[in-house]
Amino acid sequence: MAAETLNGLKVAILVTDGFEQVEMTEPRQALDEAGAETRLVSPMDGQVKAWNFKEWGDTFPVDMALDSARPEDFDALLLPGGVINPDKLRALPEAVAFVKAFFDAGKPVASICHGPWTIIEAGAAHGRRLTSWPSLKTDLQNAGAQWVDQDVVVDQGLVTSRKPDDIPAFNPEVIKLFASARGPSRQAAAE
Template structure:
């Protein structure tokens, strides 16, 4: 199967809000679409969210569906981009946390980069998992039971994590592979 057809027929959710590190959303989105997936940007409400380019204002990004209308069972995988404000806001929203947890309950692959793993901590899904993240999340992840490592990309039973935008190439490649593979028996909440 060619890389263009790897994700044909699959729909992937990207969960993000204002303050998202733009490249951590747009690079995975582009890789997923290039592999044939339909990609939906899920956020707190309809409209647009504000992307960031580190500490500079980025582009406005169009939301496809509000979180209150999104269900994990309608998606084949989930991407959690970083940016400090993005996951910090979403982890206080019960619907966002439940959405993330439901992917694990259903054994579906999840890919989180940079500060995105904060959502995994809040969803209580990292116990005994090997993960990586932006270095400042190390203690939070360890306290949640994760085995945190400083590596460019880590995959543990359908959970893909990476540290920062410098890791995007390998992160996107591994996320596409895991989404193509589908359900993982080891991926449980």
């Protein structure tokens, strides 16, 4: 991962209460170490509370309120999973619109576990090959996606993984995909 540089790349991490803690913290750390500027974007005020496998986890400060976040100010999007988080986000029109804007603009998106629920709601699963937590298989197939049971899948500007155990495969692919968001001119400017 060290060979890839994300210096100056702005990454939105969309979460609300109940995101799987490790699915936000480990990818965020990898992105930060590669030079990206990550921001927790949330419909929650002040802070969000993580889920830590079987119980509530830590709280994290929200960097930017969803209602003031503009997709055009970011280069890429990370959607952590957990069951509660994406289920709440997919029911919020402003969260769905935020996610949809990244796909509409052709910006790279990374999602893990139950995160693809929000992708379905944004209408962006159709025609894509991806993976997720196994219980989303039918939802994704019904949305027109090709679901596969692999640790990481990259397709059409989207990288997905199934669960926390996949993070070692997920993080390098996220960095590689997000590095492509620069394009040749932005890559040269960052170096």
